[in-house]
Amino acid sequence: MALNIPCLATRGTTGLSISHGPPNYTEVSAFTKDEQKNVKGMTFSPDGKYFAWISGAVVKISECNTWQVIATIQSPKVQAIKFSSLGTYLMTWEPFIVSKANPDGGPQLHILKSENGQLVKSFTQKRQADWEPQWSYDEKICGILINGEVFFYENANFDKHTYKVSVTKQGRFNISPGKLPSYYIAFNFPGTSGQPSFARLFEYGKFDKDQSLANKSFFQTDRIEFIWNNEGTSLLMLTSMDVDKTGASYYGKQSLHYLSIKGETAIVTLSNDESPIHAVKWSPKNTEFCVTYGFMPTKTTLFNLKCESIFEFGKKHRNSIYYNCHGNILLLGGFGNIGGNVELWDMKKRKLIAETIAPDSTLLHWSPDGEHFMTATTAPRLRMSNGFKIWHYTGTLLYERPWSKQEELWEVVWKNYPSNTYPEKSINYTAVEGITPSQPQASKEAYRPPSARGKTINFSLHDDDNNSKFGPPTKMPPSKAALKTKKKREAKKKAKKELEALNLPNIDENGVEIENLSIKPIKNTNKNQGAKKNDAKDADLTDDPEKNKKIRKIKSKLEQINKLKEQQTAGKRLEINQLEKLSTEVQLVKELKDLISC
Incomplete structure (x- = not known):
């Protein structure tokens, strides 16, 4: 039993040591601490x-x-x-x-x-x-990228390679991790000036272009990150461009694409195509993935293998996603300059388990038991208040190990275990008993100078702006790039207004004309007051809240279909999942009519 107690290794200026995790947190006596600094x-x-x-x-x-x-x-x-x-x-x-x-x-x-x-x-x-070097799950295949060429070796015989694939110096490759009858490899072939980049998925040994299982091409891409699910059957590709040449985004440009070993391809449609993507993670269940994206507060969405949105976690200040090893608990976090917000979700019930705050965290790793997680404050990212903490999934702090002010902590890692070591347990929503953190929480009150404390003073942040002795700032004329960006932004707003004013085709599943249904966008909101205002504007809504939810959902899908039809008319090639969405229009119109009439 003692061998199955999770343990973790730490390294820093005090050397390297290994300690047990919950429940005893003592040092592993059999390991001789390395005091090398x-x-x-x-x-x-x-x-x-x-x-x-x-x-x-x-x-x-x-x-x-x-x-x-x-x-x-x-x-x-x-x-x-x-x-x-x-x-x-x-x-x-x-x-x-x-x-x-x-x-x-x-x-x-x-x-x-x-x-x-x-x-x-x-x-x-x-x-x-x-x-x-990258290895297949059984170590029978090993690939090494050297000087723009990928060399493949079999059965650890490195005297002679069996295959060689040229990807240029900026190219990449990635071997699937799954235990499948065949091996699968994804490649990134960067394009030259004026030519697109390509991502291709191959079965091992069949590396000719016409033998690829799936292909994607990109024009605006500096790099590609390959993200496989654990089975090695599905692949997400996060493409990034550091500078958006259109000027639409300060953060560059990103997009997310899906490929499968069956040859399926799709683009993951996010609600705002120009927003940054902060985190992408596959569930260990292998049938869904999670994406955090957008400007703060960000959106977090759960997608299925058809790249369809199946659950929204709402808007909050988040930038990180962490699944436990079983995939039954999802941790959403906001770290860095956000403040250390932590949410823990029951993924079977899609229900929030707990919330807590882990300030100044630079590392977070789930324990191999799937019930605990570790947060740490490490150098050189932060040189003050170094140390690590261990938490329970109900948000309770169980243990903390601070470093002294003169010492630095650099890294903390859990020991790995075979996948069947810790079975998945049912989730308990009752918080376990824990400890109070020694680190003081940041005050949420606004700073007041000593002379103003204890007094009632009404002021605004910019009260003195108009009384500045320098007068109002001189407004500089906008640059050509700024004018061009403004023109594009105004054109987008105009197109959006025109789209909202459109009516859907009045046809049923048989193509017969039906009563005109005016489809107008309804702004989603969690506030009752906002919902009532939207309800008053939409004549199709009823007195039944559950029915109204279905009506709003169908109208949202129909709006997306209208946008896709405009893109198709403009000559854009749609993905398979987008074409499937178009084919549902007639059925959605019928469902909407039935909801309104009954």
């Missing part, structure tokens, strides 16, 4: 069998059942380490250095056996970005 990195193997860390000029590997060091590798320049998918191999990377004595440099990507540290193969890998 220059521990540059640490990692557990995916199954938790091995633990490796960079201790000054050496890399050490420990076997986690006994916590005894089983290998020590002399590597004074190593900067990064990573285990293969089954933990059989440990990979290390060092910076590429040339000198008078060695003008050509030398290999600095090394693949070692985890059980004894024996060197298997070395490669020259100059770039630290994407330096890691």
